[in-house]
Amino acid sequence: xxxxxxxxxxxxxxxxxxxxxxxxxxxxxxxxxxxxxxxxxxxxxxxxxxxxxxxxxxxxxxxxxxxxxxxxxxxxxxxxxxxxxxxxxxxxxx
Numbered sequence: 894x895x896x897x898x899x900x901x902x903x904x905x906x907x908x909x910x911x912x913x914x915x916x917x918x919x920x921x922x923x924x925x926x927x928x929x930x931x932x933x934x935x936x937x938x939x940x941x942x943x944x945x946x947x948x949x950x951x952x953x954x955x956x957x958x959x960x961x962x963x964x965x966x967x968x969x970x971x972x973x974x975x976x977x978x979x980x981x982x983x984x985x986x987x
Contacts, residue, residue: 936977939963944985947975952984 943955953965965973
């Protein structure tokens with residue numbers, strides 16, 4: 894009386910979700926992790942007299958490097974202490 898209804902395979906029904914996660918991983922997550930590692934490496938290699946640009950657009954020369962902060966010389970007699978993570982890129986490394 895009750896006809897047998899074919900049940901879809903559980904793995905086959907999860908394949909689209911697994912496929913979408915794989916696409917997100919390779920297109921979004923993995924490149925972001927790689928970029929973050931490169932930034933951490935760049936920040937850890939900062940040294941005195943490097944010319945840098947902050948994420949806010951301030952240009953300066955590194956005067957002092959501490960554990961989590963550094964001091965930038967932005968003009969004559971003008972020094973600013975900022976977090977290392979605020980460095981966007983190094984213009985010149987001396």
